[in-house]
Amino acid sequence: MTGIAMPAANPRILARRDEIVAGLRALVPGEGVIVSEDERRAFETDALTAYRRMPLAVVLPSTTEQVAAVLAFCDREGVPVVPRGAGTSLAGGALPQEDAIVIGVSKMTQVLDVDLASRTMRVQTGITNLGVSAAIAHEGFFYAPDPSSQLACTIAGNIAMNSGGAHCLKYGVTTNNLMGVTFVTMRGEIVEIGGDAMDAPGLDLLGVICGSEGQFGMVTEATLRILPMAEGARPILFGFETSEAAGAAVAAVLGAGIVPVAIEFMDKIAIDICEDFAHAGYPRDAGALLIVEVEGSPVELDEQLARIEMIARQHGATSSRQAKTAAEAAAIWKGRKSAFGAMGRISDYICMDGTIPTGRLPEVLHRITEICDAQGLKVANIFHAGDGNLHPLVLYDMNDPVSLAKAEEAGEEILRACVEVGGCLTGEHGVGIEKRELMTVQFTHVELAQMMRVKEAFDPNWLMNPAKVFPLEMARPSDVKVAA
Amino acid sequence: MTGIAMPAANPRILARRDEIVAGLRALVPGEGVIVSEDERRAFETDALTAYRRMPLAVVLPSTTEQVAAVLAFCDREGVPVVPRGAGTSLAGGALPQEDAIVIGVSKMTQVLDVDLASRTMRVQTGITNLGVSAAIAHEGFFYAPDPSSQLACTIAGNIAMNSGGAHCLKYGVTTNNLMGVTFVTMRGEIVEIGGDAMDAPGLDLLGVICGSEGQFGMVTEATLRILPMAEGARPILFGFETSEAAGAAVAAVLGAGIVPVAIEFMDKIAIDICEDFAHAGYPRDAGALLIVEVEGSPVELDEQLARIEMIARQHGATSSRQAKTAAEAAAIWKGRKSAFGAMGRISDYICMDGTIPTGRLPEVLHRITEICDAQGLKVANIFHAGDGNLHPLVLYDMNDPVSLAKAEEAGEEILRACVEVGGCLTGEHGVGIEKRELMTVQFTHVELAQMMRVKEAFDPNWLMNPAKVFPLEMARPSDVKVAA
Numbered sequence: 001m002t003g004i005a006m007p008a009a010n011p012r013i014l015a016r017r018d019e020i021v022a023g024l025r026a027l028v029p030g031e032g033v034i035v036s037e038d039e040r041r042a043f044e045t046d047a048l049t050a051y052r053r054m055p056l057a058v059v060l061p062s063t064t065e066q067v068a069a070v071l072a073f074c075d076r077e078g079v080p081v082v083p084r085g086a087g088t089s090l091a092g093g094a095l096p097q098e099d100a101i102v103i104g105v106s107k108m109t110q111v112l113d114v115d116l117a118s119r120t121m122r123v124q125t126g127i128t129n130l131g132v133s134a135a136i137a138h139e140g141f142f143y144a145p146d147p148s149s150q151l152a153c154t155i156a157g158n159i160a161m162n163s164g165g166a167h168c169l170k171y172g173v174t175t176n177n178l179m180g181v182t183f184v185t186m187r188g189e190i191v192e193i194g195g196d197a198m199d200a201p202g203l204d205l206l207g208v209i210c211g212s213e214g215q216f217g218m219v220t221e222a223t224l225r226i227l228p229m230a231e232g233a234r235p236i237l238f239g240f241e242t243s244e245a246a247g248a249a250v251a252a253v254l255g256a257g258i259v260p261v262a263i264e265f266m267d268k269i270a271i272d273i274c275e276d277f278a279h280a281g282y283p284r285d286a287g288a289l290l291i292v293e294v295e296g297s298p299v300e301l302d303e304q305l306a307r308i309e310m311i312a313r314q315h316g317a318t319s320s321r322q323a324k325t326a327a328e329a330a331a332i333w334k335g336r337k338s339a340f341g342a343m344g345r346i347s348d349y350i351c352m353d354g355t356i357p358t359g360r361l362p363e364v365l366h367r368i369t370e371i372c373d374a375q376g377l378k379v380a381n382i383f384h385a386g387d388g389n390l391h392p393l394v395l396y397d398m399n400d401p402v403s404l405a406k407a408e409e410a411g412e413e414i415l416r417a418c419v420e421v422g423g424c425l426t427g428e429h430g431v432g433i434e435k436r437e438l439m440t441v442q443f444t445h446v447e448l449a450q451m452m453r454v455k456e457a458f459d460p461n462w463l464m465n466p467a468k469v470f471p472l473e474m475a476r477p478s479d480v481k482v483a484a
Numbered sequence: 485m486t487g488i489a490m491p492a493a494n495p496r497i498l499a500r501r502d503e504i505v506a507g508l509r510a511l512v513p514g515e516g517v518i519v520s521e522d523e524r525r526a527f528e529t530d531a532l533t534a535y536r537r538m539p540l541a542v543v544l545p546s547t548t549e550q551v552a553a554v555l556a557f558c559d560r561e562g563v564p565v566v567p568r569g570a571g572t573s574l575a576g577g578a579l580p581q582e583d584a585i586v587i588g589v590s591k592m593t594q595v596l597d598v599d600l601a602s603r604t605m606r607v608q609t610g611i612t613n614l615g616v617s618a619a620i621a622h623e624g625f626f627y628a629p630d631p632s633s634q635l636a637c638t639i640a641g642n643i644a645m646n647s648g649g650a651h652c653l654k655y656g657v658t659t660n661n662l663m664g665v666t667f668v669t670m671r672g673e674i675v676e677i678g679g680d681a682m683d684a685p686g687l688d689l690l691g692v693i694c695g696s697e698g699q700f701g702m703v704t705e706a707t708l709r710i711l712p713m714a715e716g717a718r719p720i721l722f723g724f725e726t727s728e729a730a731g732a733a734v735a736a737v738l739g740a741g742i743v744p745v746a747i748e749f750m751d752k753i754a755i756d757i758c759e760d761f762a763h764a765g766y767p768r769d770a771g772a773l774l775i776v777e778v779e780g781s782p783v784e785l786d787e788q789l790a791r792i793e794m795i796a797r798q799h800g801a802t803s804s805r806q807a808k809t810a811a812e813a814a815a816i817w818k819g820r821k822s823a824f825g826a827m828g829r830i831s832d833y834i835c836m837d838g839t840i841p842t843g844r845l846p847e848v849l850h851r852i853t854e855i856c857d858a859q860g861l862k863v864a865n866i867f868h869a870g871d872g873n874l875h876p877l878v879l880y881d882m883n884d885p886v887s888l889a890k891a892e893e894a895g896e897e898i899l900r901a902c903v904e905v906g907g908c909l910t911g912e913h914g915v916g917i918e919k920r921e922l923m924t925v926q927f928t929h930v931e932l933a934q935m936m937r938v939k940e941a942f943d944p945n946w947l948m949n950p951a952k953v954f955p956l957e958m959a960r961p962s963d964v965k966v967a968a
Contacts, residue, residue: 117739117843118872140741162688175688176660189930201910201919201926202953203935204646204659207691228741255601257624257712299783359601388602426685435685442685446673451687453941458934469686 003408004433006053007467009098013056013079020079021057024101027069032107034058043102046087046094047149048434050350050404055082055096062107064182064190064220070103071218072188080466081186083214085157086128088149090351091432093161093213093468100466105156108220111135120179121224125156129163132224141226144171147428148337159219162211164428166336169386170261170295171227173428175210182221183209186459194223208454213430214465216458230295233261235332236305238312239286239319243267243381246288247361249315250385253292253308254358260308263386264291264336267365270343270380270393277342278335281328283319290317290385291332339382340393347378348398351391352411353429354418358388364421368392371413375406389427390418416441431469439471453477487892488917490537491951493582497540497563504563505541508585511553516591518542527586530571530578531633532918534834534888539566539580546591548666548674548704554587555702556672564950565670567698569641570612572633574835575916577645577697577952584950589640592704595619604663605708609640613647616708625710628655631912632821643703646695648912650820653870654745654779655711657912659694666705667693670943678707692938697914698949700942714779717745719816720789722796723770723803727751727865730772731845733799734869737776737792738842744792747870748775748820751849754827754864754877761826762819765812767803774801774869775816823866824877831862832882835875836895837913838902842872848905852876855897859890873911874902900925915953923955937961 013020024033034040035057045052056079061067074081080100087094096102105126113122116139123132129150132143146165147153153163159181164173171177180194183205194206209216240246243265250263266274266282266289275282282289290312294304309320323329335342343349356364365381372379372394383391392414396407415425415438425435425442439448452470456462456478497504508517518524519541529536540563545551558565564584571578580586589610597606600623607616613634616627630649631637637647643665648657655661664678667689678690693700724730727749734747750758750766750773759766766773774796778788793804807813819826827833840848849865856863856878867875876898880891899909899922909919909926923932936954940946940962 115841117735118841119738172660175691176656185934189934191928191931191934193931195906195908201908201915202923202932203938204691204695205935205938207659207688207694208938210691211688228743251601254603259712297784297787300781303781357599357602422679424679424685431685439686444675447675447677448686450669450673450675450942451689454687454689454692454938457937457941 003405004051004092004436005472006097006433007472013099017056020077023073023077024057024059024070027073028059028061028066032060032062032066034060043084043087043096043104046089046092048090048092048095048432050398051092051095051433053096053098055100055102056098058102058104060104060107064184067103067218067220068184068188068190071184071186074101075186075188075461075463078461078463080463082465083156083160083218085154085160086149086152088153088157089161089432090353090429091426091434093430093432095433097467103218105154105220112221114139116141119226121226123155123222123224125159125219125222126154129153129155129158136226140229142229143224143226144177145174148340155222155224156219159210159222160212160214161428161430164384164389166262166264166384169263169384170259175207177225178206178210178222179225180223181206181209181219183217183219185217186461186464213432213469215455215469216464231297232301233293233295233329234301234305235291235293235323235329236308237282237321237332238290238292238317239283240288240290240317241286243288243365244362245316246290247365247385249290249312249317250361251358252311252315254386256307256311258304258307260292260294260386262291262293262384265289265381265383265385266339267381269378270339270382273342273346273380274335274339277338278331280331280335281321282335286318291336336382343380343393347395349393349395350407350411351393351429352414353426354390354415354423355427356388356390356418356421356423358385360421361385361388364390364417367417368414371410371417375410377407377410384427387427388423412438433468436469437471439469445474448474449477487889488535488920489956490581490917491956497583501540504561507557507561508541508543508554511557512543512545512550516544516546516550518544527568527571527580527588530573530576532574532576532579532916534882535576535579535917537580537582539584539586540582542586542588544588544591548668551587551668551702551704552672552674555668555670558585559670559672559945559947562945562947564947566949567640567644567702569638569644570633570636572637572641573645573916574837574913575910575918577914577916579917581951587702589638589704596705598623600625603710605710607639607706607708609643609703609706610638613637613639613642620710624713626713627708627710628661629658632824639706639708640703643694643706644696644698645912645914648868648873650746650748650868653747653868654743659691661709662690662694662706663709664707665690665693665703667701667703669701670945670948697916697953699939699953700948715781716785717777717779717813718785718789719775719777719807719813720792721766721805721816722774722776722801723767724772724774724801725770727772727849728846729800730774731849731869733774733796733801734845735842736795736799738870740791740795742788742791744776744778744870746775746777746868749773749865749867749869750823751865753862754823754866757826757830757864758819758823761822762815764815764819765805766819770802775820820866827864827877831879833877833879834891834895835877835913836898837910838874838899838907839911840872840874840902840905840907842869844905845869845872848874848901851901852898855894855901859894861891861894868911871911872907896922917952920953921955923953929958932958933961
């Protein structure tokens, strides 16, 4: 059906399904084990909806101890495990397979502790990203990483994918805002990693777990760094005639030593679609748009925006508009944050996620257009310009397999172009299944083999979230060792 | 001579010394291999000077390729390798052993690239920490981590130990300011890890390498995140009658949502010693002192300091003094940064490095005094109060082995007390040999075994920086596997 291969299901596991389900029911009582086809269907895909596989069963534990028992059971029985947050992965990171169980965190959503003095917060990882900030908003604090899917996506998923968001230019991505986790290994061991302090003795396993795409184990609790809200924040919109001019303005603002909280870019197609949806006052006559947001006291906001406006004008901004009210600011962000959804109303698309050095923006945008033109496809560009994280949306028709194949080919070419200019394959969506085979474009076999050895230090039998991240054809280091 | 055991040298390696040296000379020409006893003596210890071991030989490569050749040679020949930056480790992290070679980065000190627009800088890792900031100061940029030893310590050492500094409260530690590295594995493979972007696909090996205390491989080049200097910075000194009052003020400032760049604490003994040295105007009549530094525009400095002063007064500050000039500010910091050196002029000491939750400061300080009183030893407290990183200096007499043994016992009790209140064994100095056996106080065997499996994914033969970090008596996971 689609271009990305998944391994065939293991018939020995399929044949033992009833026995495996019975074993899981003994560990997670009540409604924690989902078996019926209807209910399992909700878990057969994630936000990379072109790919679907029905899992063997779905388990929704309520405690860390249940998670440990389930993983130990699966390790013993050789059953693959696909961990799942809210299933918002754009790269197929939560795609099940027929011989795997899905293990979800949706029943573990509690806030366990808030410590404003040490600026930390302890949560169960099934809580949504926005739920974290909502729980501390009345104290004037917030949790910084803010993926577009923040209403739905979970902290578990954010940790697995090391999620970023519009504001990571200033505040960093998940790994920069994560202090510690309760982690369950595939062996069913419960391990405390990191803590309330900035540094801990021993190896920083926290960093390598964050972004390991659910291939190391399950994170059931997390200590997050929370931050006091800025006194105020204000976005400004700039219209430019060309993407080149907008790109040059981004580089100039950053080079001047200004740190906005966010610099977002949209091209002509994206402007029209988002403006239709959000009525935010985006400049429809512009060829490209920048949203620049700054934070601080009223005086600081005025000062920073004046400097940014001067630089933008010097680089050809044809219009500018500051949000005068909170409602105007919200509308500006509503347009940006709803961009993927708004696009989805008018077309199917695959969303790419490459990064590039900021200075190479104009030439890469030009190359993206060329690539998509050659396939006869439309492309919209919406992205985090401040940190060079591109999100080209390649439009296609889901009912036309040829069109999907072309879109995937264009996507691959776009990512190769990003790597060629010194960027990388994924900024924040992860590798999942989507970019698995492309990892060899970015990394040498030596580099991939080193990563795989670390993966095996956690999951020697390769049962956690199988067929993701690493090229399927690459030999596993443990197999090489056996052969040698 | 001292309390911490090192494994006996392997006689088979010692017997093959000439052959090993000849092999090394073939790989690193000229003066890159040091053999004479006189010259080797400079490498027999680090800043944990109570421990000394003469290495077999010292190698100072000039290129990444030479480093790779040396490591591959040692891996093949089974020769242990002790990597070394400037040898400023306070925990014995660079202590050699008789059957090991020391491999140093002192010939690799170049700045390779500065990219202000993307705020990154590429260096060879033998450059000093201060050398990095010095190279970009004229552009108005700086590198944030600032250990007290920054004049001497290298980026290689900073990465190995995940070093912090006085200003890490605001800017984070090394791992928060490191974008990518060129890394040489013990097999002699050259691996590029991370990059110019905030996130990269695949596993974040960068985080687990940073802070791995030279046990994974050698970092020969690094891409560092650099930051624009703040418009201005100003420290303020507060005197308090008691440590308890100062501790409460720290918690109150942080709880109010203010982010100073640094909050430093000194007790009575430390105040006197540092004031004798730096003549910084420290309040000699106070029982404890805080240095709080803030950054921003003149208006912001005034605003922030006024808020901080109000909170400090509410918590019993008996005196306060803002630096009025750059010279006054420099004197205040000179006192703090020279504290360990100034202390060294009047007594031998061991410097502990525990962390605690900020709110537990008063009771832990009280406990530290009790512990040292019981051993008949003096203790001075100087530390990064903002992030709860304690540095009790336990004074002893190096010519009296009994006094050293007592100091080590007191040090161990202090670290246990830190862990008991929810803190940890080391904030920034690392485990090295000093805290190796104490790791079991902080971690379960399951947790340590998981760390050791990751170590083995990089160095299966345990040749990189041996006898550090992990308790000597713990079985290696690979041995357990063989036995099973």
